[in-house]
Amino acid sequence: MIVTLTANPSLDRTVMLPAPLQVGDVQSAASTREDAGGKGINVARAITAAGEECAAVLPLAPDDPYDAALRAADVVARRVAIRGNVRANIAITDPAGVTTKLNLPGARLSPDEVSAVVDAVVAASVGARWLVLAGSLPPGVGEDFYVRIIAAVRAARGADAPLIAVDTSGSALAAVVADGAPDLIKPNDDELAELVGVAIDGSDPQSVLHVARALVPARVGAALVTLGSRGALLVAAEGAWAAAPPPIQVVSTVGAGDSSLAGYVLAATRGADQGERLRLAVRYGAAAASLPGTKAPAPADLPTGDVPVTRLD
Numbered sequence: 001m002i003v004t005l006t007a008n009p010s011l012d013r014t015v016m017l018p019a020p021l022q023v024g025d026v027q028s029a030a031s032t033r034e035d036a037g038g039k040g041i042n043v044a045r046a047i048t049a050a051g052e053e054c055a056a057v058l059p060l061a062p063d064d065p066y067d068a069a070l071r072a073a074d075v076v077a078r079r080v081a082i083r084g085n086v087r088a089n090i091a092i093t094d095p096a097g098v099t100t101k102l103n104l105p106g107a108r109l110s111p112d113e114v115s116a117v118v119d120a121v122v123a124a125s126v127g128a129r130w131l132v133l134a135g136s137l138p139p140g141v142g143e144d145f146y147v148r149i150i151a152a153v154r155a156a157r158g159a160d161a162p163l164i165a166v167d168t169s170g171s172a173l174a175a176v177v178a179d180g181a182p183d184l185i186k187p188n189d190d191e192l193a194e195l196v197g198v199a200i201d202g203s204d205p206q207s208v209l210h211v212a213r214a215l216v217p218a219r220v221g222a223a224l225v226t227l228g229s230r231g232a233l234l235v236a237a238e239g240a241w242a243a244a245p246p247p248i249q250v251v252s253t254v255g256a257g258d259s260s261l262a263g264y265v266l267a268a269t270r271g272a273d274q275g276e277r278l279r280l281a282v283r284y285g286a287a288a289a290s291l292p293g294t295k296a297p298a299p300a301d302l303p304t305g306d307v308p309v310t311r312l313d
């Protein structure tokens with residue numbers, strides 16, 4: 001069983017343009033779509049589509065329009081009732097796959113709502129093998145929110161606590177790395193550079209590895225560093241690997257990182273070694289990038305091309 005938390009879900013509206021975006025101009029869209037989004041929901045959709053048991057915890061007002069999209073998304077949701085409404089995030093894509101994204105802050109949670117989310121994650125984590133904490137934090141929860149969740153789950157579950165993966169950025173990621181001892185983080189190269197405070201050349205695997213090694217294994221169990229069209233790096237205690245994606249036609253890059261994380265967790269749950277986890281992560285990321293909007297990939301969407309995995313150290 002895998003559990004995800006989406007503290008800050010979003011109704012993802014994707015506007016598909018027939019030509020590149022012209023900032024400041026009027027343009028007609030070719031089509032639009034709406035997905036129940038937010039990083040933990042996206043991870044849960046990919047994991048569920050792969051046939052693994054998964055529950056997605058999220059704060060959600062009972063009458064929120066987001067719920068209709070969530071019901072269509074085919075995930076087992078554990079809703080924590082709140083008063084505010086889910087934000088709507090906008091993505092604009094063009095025929096070349098260039099994706100422009102506008103993300104809103106999200107609804108503020110009251111202290112009672114924050115506690116209810118923590119309690120819901122602790123309750124959902126019974127019997128879970130992985131807990132995925134994913135996405136930005138909404139106003140009101142505090143930048144150490146994921147640290148608080150990790151501590152609560154580990155205190156409640158003890159030796160049976162799930163492995164914990166975190167996909168976030170900025171101060172929330174800094175807090176987790178400082179005090180949360182997560183089993184896995186999934187930054188992209190920009191997020192990793194901001195975290196460590198040094199420039200990274202994403203085209204040079206050794207540059208990424210050097211920076212990630214400042215964290216792994218001293219502060220986090222492993223780092224899955226996604227590099228967009230260049231693939232990803234996995235840095236673990238026992239070694240580091242790089243993998244390049246197969247050629248694909250990019251449609252929308254929204255959710256590609258989430259699908260990579262889903263691929264890693266799926267492979268880990270099935271007992272795969274680190275190299276195979278990275279390979280599946282890259283295949284899932286590529287599949288998501290080849291789909292429109294925030295559509296999560298199913299196994300049938302995975303690219304058939306080769307994904308070479310190279311050992312780095």
Ligand SMILES: O=P(O)(O)OC[C@@]1(O)O[C@H](CO)[C@@H](O)[C@@H]1O
Nearest residue numbers: 010037038039089103135136255
């Ligand atoms: O503001 P956050 O939580 O960092 O990102 C939110 C978001 O961009 O992440 C997903 C793609 O990764 C989308 O479904 C969603 O709109």
